Amino acid sequence: MDLPQKEQLADELFRTQPHVFASFLVQRQLGVSLAKRDFLLEMMLVCFAAMKESGLSWPLITEDEQDRQMRRLVATVKFSDDLRGSLRDRALQQFIDTHPEKDLFAFVQSETAMWLQRAEPEESDKFVVMAALNLVACIAFVPLAA
DSSP states (O other), X not given: OOHHHXXXXXXXXXXXXXXXXXXXXXXXXXXXXXXXXXXXXXXXXXXHHHHHHTOOOOOOOOHHHHHHHHHHHHHHHHHHHTOXXXXXXXXXXXXXXXXXXXXXXXXXXXXHXXXXXXXXXOTTHHHHHHHHHHHHHHHHHSOOOO
């Protein structure tokens, strides 16, 4: 996408999913640099474009839903941290196998891993990673209208 297309999509994201966009805006207050916020915005735009392309009618992703998915994500990470060896591998594989948005999750996880390898490490990187993964979780688990 060129810059005008990104601006148009970001405006639409802000209008239709303001709480999702707010999770991008808050990154500045969390000490995330502009370059790292740009990466997160790129991931959000890709996820939003995927939502639009699905043809489904997406409900508003609320702050409560974001909090619920963040708690779920943190619990999953903590659970896997307590496992060792093959148990950890099996738990990770089960998480991936049962994820409703496998392709989107794989894309965001892969892009995030590559970004972390390129980026100068900072403590605030965790906020970017969690926001990106939480967005995928919100998309995957938000209740859709029948």
